[in-house]
Amino acid sequence: MDDVLLRIVLDRLDEAGLPDGVESLVLAACDGVEQLTAALGGEVVGPTVIETAGRVVEPAGAYLGSVRVEGFRGIGPEAVLGLASGPGLTLVIGRNGSGKSSFAEALELLLTQDSRRWSTRSAVWKDGWRNVHHPGHTHIQAELVVDGQASVTKVTRSWEAEAGLEDSTVTVQQPGAPRADLAALGWERALVRYRPFLSYNELGSMFDEGPTKLYDVLALVLGLEELAQAEKALKEARLERKRLADTSTTALDGLRAALEASDDERARRCLAALNGRRWDLGAVRAVLVGDPVGVLGDAGSLGTLRQLANLPGPSQAVVSEITGQLRDAAGRLAALHGTDADHAHRVARLLGDALAFHEAHGDGDCPVCGRAAALDATWRAEATAQRDRFSQIAADVEEAIAAAGHARRAAHALLLPAPAVLAEADTVGVDTSGLAAAWSTWARGSNLDNLTELADHLEVAIEPLTVWLSEIRDAAARELTRREHRWRPLAERLAAWLPSADEAVAAATAIKQLQAAQKWLAEAATGIRNDRFAPIAEEALENWRLLRHDSNVNVAAVAFEGAGNRRHVQLDVSVDGVGSAAFGVMSQGELHALALSLFLPRATLPESPFRFVVIDDPVQSMDPARVEGLARVLHRTARERQVIVFTHDDRLPEAIRRLGIDARILEVSRQPESVVHLRAALDPVARYLEDAQALVSTDELPGPVAARVVPAFCRFALEGAFTEVARQRLLAGGARHVQVEERILAAKTLMQKAALALFEDADRGGDVVGHLNRQFGSWSATALQRARRGAHEGAEQRHLRNLVEDTRRLTQKVLGR
């Protein structure tokens, strides 16, 4: 998007205060589809904020210096259209087929990047672009005079012999720069937007295709297509996401039916997660991952089955170890049977104390029984042995008791009741009655204390328990596997669906934002459109006021209305003050004039790099009054721009001369062999006189040709002068243009024209000679008669100079100069 437009959008965004997400989508869309895609993908798109002020920067303007054409369309050998490279009006007049339109077309083709567009125009164009009389080399060259550049830029497009229309070479030679291609001009976009070319056909077809097409063509000037593109990007992004969401939802419908048909609790969980408008995809994903703790836990039939499959219980190996310990402890206790561990312990401690006493006090009497000298070395040795023996006895007994306790606790620890899950087993179709019975038998052993009895119980009860345990575990595992087989396809379908569901969920958010962004942009575009179009509309209406002249059709306003498929250009038209449907009431000429009114303003937009506008034959189907209006409009445009108008007859030049508009008029003529000749055109009277004078003075002509043709040129000059005077007098008398032209056309002969000019009555031809004799003298009547007769028969060579001179005097008298 261009800077000017982007700045306007940014300003409006500032005021709008949209949510951040929506605002960034608008900006991204203004930057193009790629940026929008990136923004929707979650990338932070740096806004392309330009720091230029919101003012239009005028590009360096280009004027045309000349156009050279060789071997193209109606032009054979090289012909040069030399132009004054500055603001002003240039008319190029030439009959249809004179090659004038070839210049206009050549210029447009020269500057158009994509010449394929031309070859698709029509077969006539495609095959007829080369001049038939000039096979071989074809080239078009324009000299451009660019503001601020000291020398000209030359743009040349050339074709080798036999090359197709599309196979041309273009070079651009800018001052002080190497040769480059057309892109160096940087006009590709400007040529579309401000296209400085207008042809009769375009003017004619502008309204044919309806107000929607007209909208599109006019909107080009405003650069609004970029807003439309941004809008379109938003719309397409939204539709794409809508499709994603729809696809995912549709896929879910089938999936949902399959889930409902399944008795798997995972299916039910997924269904629950996917019911309602917000899908809990996290829950579905957790089910699929099969996280039993996090989501399913131990609950539910699958939990039960999983517990059963991994049912904890005593194993044969552990039981064997513990029974071994039990029996070992029992054996050791039996071996120490009758031994008083307490007695032994106390004796050992008593002897220990006595030995310590002896150690401290030395040999002596027994302090307990008083036996004299009982404590001596002998006693000491015996007492030490005794103490050690009793200590050993006490330790053995204590150890055996501890081992027995340990073994018993271990046995009791094994003899737990059946896990609670067994009670739920029947809900998952596993019969655990055998296991329950075995387990209850097993658990009953917890009441036993006797080591041998415990060991016996364990050895007996473990066998059925392990058999049942293994059976139940296997049964649960089988059931799990069976359910897994049935679930897997569903899980796979869910897994396959999940990514699209993720996209759909993301899309749902994006759709809302895109919708908001599009809505905002559409409304903003309408505002921007009307703001930007206002000055153009004003200019167009001003043009129309000049052009409409006698037309009873008034155009009060031009505006863009509607949007999308209903976009159109609204013209408020009234006929004789009564509102009316726009196009139906207007003549072809009025439509042309209106089209021209609308399209000329784009040539004067300051942001256009083109300081020239080329208009090809705007006056066809225009009546004289409107031609006069056209002359005024062109004059107005030419104050600031180089206006080049090609026209097929003398109506526009006549109006321009009559209105005293400063213009350069060139005449194109095409001689045999497509030799195209250009010369500056005088007004018709001066031109005829100049031609007559030249023919008298030359010796290039064969035989008495001058004598044969000079009188006819004098008659041309007189007819031209009388016509001009007649038009002035009749118009000054208040007659309408159309009537004036009708009367002038009806006056065919010299005498009728003279009478119309002199008496405002073409039927008074018989009074002309007498009037001239009286008014100007006999020389004038003689000149008139010689010119009249000589046009048919020629004149005598000796009279020619006088005839031309007298004719000149007479035209000056008649014209009042």
Next chain:
Amino acid sequence: MTPPVATVSSADLLTWAEEVLHARTGVLAGCWARAVAILGRQALEALLRELWAARNLSLDGCSTRAQLLCLRAYIDDPDLAADIDHTWSALSNACHHHPYELAPTSQELARWLKAVRRAQRQLAIGSPAGAKAD
């Protein structure tokens, strides 16, 4: 009355017209088209004069329009008469100034001269000039 002007044959006038039509430069560069039209019309009018003279008819005072009406009565070929009539009208039109009209194109002129040449041949007046032109 204006003094008599030297008579030039239709054939000569037509030949000059054709020469001018193909001249591209010099004094004729800008005015050749009208000059060709003038010479062409004079050639056609001279042809009529030669026709009446050959038949010893005096139509000198009659307008060309009147002479063309007579032509239909005097020659057996109505197509030729119509062709001459049409060509003269076109040439005559090109020999008057009409508001806004530009000079005729070279194609138009070439067509008209061909018609005059055809008329000269088919009328075959028998004068040396007319015979030569064949």
